Amino acid sequence: xxEAQYLANYDRSRYDSPLITVDAALFTFHxxxxxxxxxxxxxxxxxxxxxxxxxxxxxxxxxxLEDTVIRKLKEKTGVSPPYLEALNxxxxxxxxxxxxxxxxxxxxxxxxxxxxxxxxxVADAQWVGFxxxxxxxxxxxxxxxxxCARERLKQKALYSIVPAYALPEKFTLPELQRLHEVxxxxxxxxxxxxxxIDQAGLVEDTGEKQVDAGxxxxxxxxxxxxxxYTFIRNLES
Amino acid sequence: xxEAQYLANYDRSRYDSPLITVDAALFTFHxxxxxxxxxxxxxxxxxxxxxxxxxxxxxxxxxxLEDTVIRKLKEKTGVSPPYLEALNxxxxxxxxxxxxxxxxxxxxxxxxxxxxxxxxxVADAQWVGFxxxxxxxxxxxxxxxxxCARERLKQKALYSIVPAYALPEKFTLPELQRLHEVxxxxxxxxxxxxxxIDQAGLVEDTGEKQVDAGxxxxxxxxxxxxxxYTFIRNLES
DNA sequence: AAAATAGTGTCTTTTAGACACTATACG
DNA sequence: CGTATAGTGTCTAAAAGACACTATTTT
Numbered sequence: 001x002x003e004a005q006y007l008a009n010y011d012r013s014r015y016d017s018p019l020i021t022v023d024a025a026l027f028t029f030h031x032x033x034x035x036x037x038x039x040x041x042x043x044x045x046x047x048x049x050x051x052x053x054x055x056x057x058x059x060x061x062x063x064x065l066e067d068t069v070i071r072k073l074k075e076k077t078g079v080s081p082p083y084l085e086a087l088n089x090x091x092x093x094x095x096x097x098x099x100x101x102x103x104x105x106x107x108x109x110x111x112x113x114x115x116x117x118x119x120x121x122v123a124d125a126q127w128v129g130f131x132x133x134x135x136x137x138x139x140x141x142x143x144x145x146x147x148c149a150r151e152r153l154k155q156k157a158l159y160s161i162v163p164a165y166a167l168p169e170k171f172t173l174p175e176l177q178r179l180h181e182v183x184x185x186x187x188x189x190x191x192x193x194x195x196x197i198d199q200a201g202l203v204e205d206t207g208e209k210q211v212d213a214g215x216x217x218x219x220x221x222x223x224x225x226x227x228x229y230t231f232i233r234n235l236e237s
Numbered sequence: 238x239x240e241a242q243y244l245a246n247y248d249r250s251r252y253d254s255p256l257i258t259v260d261a262a263l264f265t266f267h268x269x270x271x272x273x274x275x276x277x278x279x280x281x282x283x284x285x286x287x288x289x290x291x292x293x294x295x296x297x298x299x300x301x302l303e304d305t306v307i308r309k310l311k312e313k314t315g316v317s318p319p320y321l322e323a324l325n326x327x328x329x330x331x332x333x334x335x336x337x338x339x340x341x342x343x344x345x346x347x348x349x350x351x352x353x354x355x356x357x358x359v360a361d362a363q364w365v366g367f368x369x370x371x372x373x374x375x376x377x378x379x380x381x382x383x384x385c386a387r388e389r390l391k392q393k394a395l396y397s398i399v400p401a402y403a404l405p406e407k408f409t410l411p412e413l414q415r416l417h418e419v420x421x422x423x424x425x426x427x428x429x430x431x432x433x434i435d436q437a438g439l440v441e442d443t444g445e446k447q448v449d450a451g452x453x454x455x456x457x458x459x460x461x462x463x464x465x466y467t468f469i470r471n472l473e474s
Numbered sequence: 475a476a477a478a479t480a481g482t483g484t485c486t487t488t489t490a491g492a493c494a495c496t497a498t499a500c501g
Numbered sequence: 502c503g504t505a506t507a508g509t510g511t512c513t514a515a516a517a518g519a520c521a522c523t524a525t526t527t528t
Binding site (some may be wrong): 215216 | 488489493497499
């Protein structure tokens with residue numbers, strides 16, 4: 001038998017295999033809080049519980065795993081997130097009552113304002129403050145997954161400015177610092193925080209100011225590829 | 238319908254889903270070279286090409302994804318590796334000629350001596366020097382996966398001593414430094430390398446010496462949990 | 475003794491922490 | 502003016518880079 005004959009005879013339905021889904025932990029920073037997008041399940045299993053946005057791969061529509069996540073996130077938020085990365089894949093015989101299942105998980109960030117209006121039109125989706133999560137009834141192992149994503153984001157806050165993708169395109173440095181402080185769970189020296197961002201040239205001044213209480217803060221925009229930059233030295237954690 | 242009824246009626250074979258496999262990039266350091274364990278494929282597709290050790294999840298035998306990798310690695314090496322971590326999951330419609338497929342990939346490290354004898358009894362498995370890989374005909378996207386694993390290992394060499402798991406239980410610091418230098422692709426200051434390991438207390442002196450040419454080197458052993466330690470500052474890359 | 479490799483002393487450089495200072499807004 | 506918040510100056514502390522030095526082995 002040659003490969004062509006093998007492929008012609010190959011029938012995947014002959015083999016039993018685990019369920020496979022793709023999920024995303026989408027974070028944003030709003031009103032001083034880190035929030036995660038959650039979706040209420042309308043079907044069994046775990047009906048009525050809150051879950052991460054996600055679902056099955058559509059082998060016709062999706063060319064790759066990222067296509068699946070982006071499709072699922074667009075359904076809920078109306079847009080595709082500016083930051084998306086593979087988180088981890090969780091699979092075992094117990095996590096889903098239907099049997100052996102695998103979920104390929106992504107972590108994503110978006111500005112609250114960029115999707116708030118669309119989310120309000122989607123009845124089953126809402127932002128949940130990170131601290132409110134434990135009071136909700138979450139489906140599957142999604143709470144573990146969110147903690148895993150949150151831990152990774154904390155690490156990123158120590159050595160990069162990736163968290164900035166959870167803010168609007170134009171943001172102030174004090175705003176970004178507060179986000180990093182929430183992620184790290186500790187105050188950061190203002191001077192240290194600004195100095196490293198300045199020296200690495202990661203942001204550009206838009207010239208605009210944001211007025212609140214006190215002195216107006218300069219609005220910055222991330223420079224191209226600033227998300228890839230990693231500092232050689234971490235902030236203390 | 239309630240959940241019990243839903244589950245009783247649930248039949249996963251009704252839904253077509255991607256192929257799912259689990260693969261591992263197992264590295265070792267031997268004779269001054271970084272090597273990867275490769276397996277020659279005995280079946281279609283990609284028959285005769287070299288691939289990462291891996292395969293399908295056995296839903297009876299394996300309780301979780303790690304069980305699958307460890308089972309597959311044990312088949313080839315006779316032992317389970319002292320270091321194993323999730324790498325990434327690769328999935329798309331093109332990577333396997335049988336159609337939409339997903340591979341959950343792990344990265345692992347082991348001492349060459351701990352599995353050499355068993356590998357020699359397995360006809361289709363062998364260590365391949367990293368630099369020889371491009372001259373081989375590799376199956377699927379496994380070369381990309383290896384490069385991804387190698388890049389992650391390089392990063393770890395900059396901020397941890399995780400690569401030490403690719404050495405025997407007892408190793409010398411010059412040996413570990415050479416491994417890190419291969420991974421980083423650049424010479425490291427001997428003093429810097431030793432100082433940070435000393436200060437963090439990551440290794441303990443076994444009292445034994447390894448004689449080669451020149452002054453004998455002290456043999457060290459990693460302390461418990463030294464693999465989890467991350468330096469606050471990276472080596473320069 | 476010479477060669478080879480292991481291991482140390484110590485000065486410089488880089489970068490974060492600490493914290494007091496100045497700047498610019500509002501009422 | 503006082504209060505609030507943004508942003509800077511500057512000293513200290515920690516840890517890596519550079520590199521010359523000493524130590525211990527074999528031949």
